[in-house]
Amino acid sequence: MQLEVTLRRITVNNVEDICDLSKTLSPAQRNKVADNGESIAIAHYSEDAWFRAIYAGEEPVGFIMLHTGADWSDGIDFPNMFLWRFMIAGPHQGKGYGRKAIGLVLRNLAARKVYELYTSCGEGEASPLPFYQQLGFTPTGDWYDDEMELKLTFTDATVAQLLG
Numbered sequence: 001m002q003l004e005v006t007l008r009r010i011t012v013n014n015v016e017d018i019c020d021l022s023k024t025l026s027p028a029q030r031n032k033v034a035d036n037g038e039s040i041a042i043a044h045y046s047e048d049a050w051f052r053a054i055y056a057g058e059e060p061v062g063f064i065m066l067h068t069g070a071d072w073s074d075g076i077d078f079p080n081m082f083l084w085r086f087m088i089a090g091p092h093q094g095k096g097y098g099r100k101a102i103g104l105v106l107r108n109l110a111a112r113k114v115y116e117l118y119t120s121c122g123e124g125e126a127s128p129l130p131f132y133q134q135l136g137f138t139p140t141g142d143w144y145d146d147e148m149e150l151k152l153t154f155t156d157a158t159v160a161q162l163l164g
Contacts, residue, residue: 001017002095002096003056003057003109004056004057004103005054005055005056005061005096005097005100006020006054006055006104007051007052007053007055007064007101007104007105008053008065009052009053009055010040010051010052011099014053015040016050016145017033017053017071017098018036018040018053018060018063019036019040019060019141019144020061021036021061021063021087021089022035022036022087022093022123024067024089025089025090025091026090026126029087029090029126030125032122032128033086033087033128034085035113036063036085036087039051039063039065039084039085040063043053043065044133046063046067046114047092048061048067048068049065049066049067049068049084050067050068051063051064051065051085051154052064052065052103054066054088054097054101055075055100055146056092056095056097057072059110060089061088061089061097062086062088062089062092062097062098062101063085063086063087064083064085064086064087064102064105065083065085065086065100066081066082066083066105067081067082067084068081075162078118080116080117080118081114081116081117081118082117082118083117083118083119083136084106084119086098086101086102086119086128088101090101098131099134099135099162100162100163101161102135102162103159103161103162103163104163105117106152106154106158106159106162107159107163110154110156110159114161115153115154115155116153116154117151117152117154118149118150118151118152119132119137119149119150119152120143120144120147120149120150121145121147121148121150122147123148129148129150132150132152135152135162136152136153136154136158137150137152138150139150
């Protein structure tokens with residue numbers, strides 16, 4: 001039986017647990033995604049950040065953060081929805097939690113009539129590229145330093161499939 005995946009606010013009661021999840025990643029994975037504590041701090045100073053803890057049942061298993069519009073002050077000039085940070089803790093990878101978390105985000109975007117989500121990732125060891133490609137993300141041809149930009153154009157059927 002798969003545990004229910006939910007996205008929850010990060011509060012004084014769970015922030016340390018969410019920060020500690022970064023320590024569960026392999027050194028190669030830690031090289032591909034910012035530390036959760038750093039991401040939470042950045043989010044508090046960006047007017048366009050939306051972030052949540054990912055839970056499986058009552059256990060925190062990951063972190064997700066979107067950039068929701070252009071904001072020169074945080075260094076991102078991007079007018080669309082952008083998956084800025086995303087991680088699933090090492091012991092919880094491969095259980096479908098990441099797929100469900102992305103599905104929940106897409107459901108929220110679809111409710112606002114937004115059907116595109118962008119992200120970026122590096123290549124090489126521990127790259128999340130295969131995961132994103134399995135979800136339907138495709139390279140756009142644009143790059144952010146050493147990270148390729150990916151785009152997912154989705155439908156309500158895509159959301160249902162990810163959450164199903």
